[in-house]
Amino acid sequence: MALCSVVIRCHNEEKHIGKLLDCIMQQSIRDVEIVVVDSGSTDRTVAIAQQYPIRLVHIQPGEFTFGRALNRGIVAASGQYILIASAHVYPTANDWVEKMLAPFAADSRVALTFGRQIGNHLTKYSEHQIFRKWFPPEPHWYLQDHPFCNNANACIRRDVWEQLPYDEQLTGLEDLDWAKKALQKGYLLAYVPEAPIVHIHEETPQRILNRYRREAIAYKRIFPEAHFSLRDFLYLFPTNVISDWYHAWQEGVFWSNWKEIVIFRLMQFWGTYQGYRQRGEVSEMLKRRFYYPNKLKNQFSREI
Structure with missing residues (x-):
């Protein structure tokens, strides 16, 4: 041992x-x-x-x-x-x-x-x-x-x-x-x-969205009383973008990151919102989309 x-x-x-x-x-x-x-x-x-x-x-x-x-x-x-x-x-x-x-x-x-x-x-x-x-x-x-x-x-x-x-x-x-x-x-x-x-996360926007979507589905199951509404999305998305922009400006890296910040925060909070909207059990096809890139996802789609 x-x-x-x-x-x-x-x-x-x-x-x-x-x-x-x-x-x-x-x-x-x-x-x-x-x-x-x-x-x-x-x-x-x-x-x-x-x-x-x-x-x-x-x-x-x-x-x-x-x-x-x-x-x-x-x-x-x-x-x-x-x-x-x-x-x-x-x-x-x-x-x-x-x-x-x-x-x-x-x-x-x-x-x-x-x-x-x-x-x-x-x-x-x-x-x-x-x-x-x-x-x-x-x-x-x-x-x-x-x-x-x-x-x-x-x-x-x-x-x-x-x-x-x-x-x-x-x-x-x-x-x-x-x-x-x-x-x-x-x-x-x-x-x-x-x-x-x-x-090290090297993720496409779609994979960022998938990560936060599946985590939101899990969080809702672990804490059934939790919620995330469209109002939460409309508040948290812009406020986090503005906060990141502010800190990036302070650090002198705003121009190289401003667009990426918008995309990341949009995928983060839209994925979270979608996850909270999920009802019922997660299908096998959706699980494959969460865990694997397109090549394997398409393979599993044929198998299911």
Whole structure:
């Protein structure tokens, strides 16, 4: 049994997964197992991953949900702690694993830790603003009693997961759902700003819309009392655009980002609005649209 298993979900991540695996191999804690869960990559993702000492788990694209991929990966893992990372992230320091594990040793009530996220030169300006708001550079890790977290950079105790496997039906936000249930059982969460990762999103406008739409569908299921109306859209879209424009102007990058800001915020809030309007169960075809680019989406459309 390893002290820690890193579980990485991936699909067509040949541009990024090598850097993440290189960084894991350089960590100060050596007792780390790596489990890669691939959901039908058609590029060199698997070939690159197999150059490292990993355990490879396959999941068919038609079976994929974020929760199901994580559950399959954790079943294959042996670690006492499960460190979850997206394949398009990489830690900024070689003590990332060490910092993510520290709160567990400090307080036995901690069921989950999650680290800071930042962008790089590829990150859209509005997403930089989101990272700054959601993942502030606090001086030390601290406990929280609300369920916000993010599985792009999170770690959980395996024995708690055995009580609370991830919900395999959610279209997203399986991390928020898990954290909510853990808090209800009396566990605590810890935010660890000292363990940052660079999170790289290279998304088309359609994929931004899909991401926020599926997350809104999931959020509504996790918190049935939540709502997001057309009035909310008409307020939040322009106010966030204006805020981003203001900060971009202050930073001297307005002219290179003004249009991208409008597109990102429009896709973010229109996707959220569409997600809240969704009624009933999500069809298989719609799930494929959420999770995969057009090539695979069209393939699944023929199969369904």
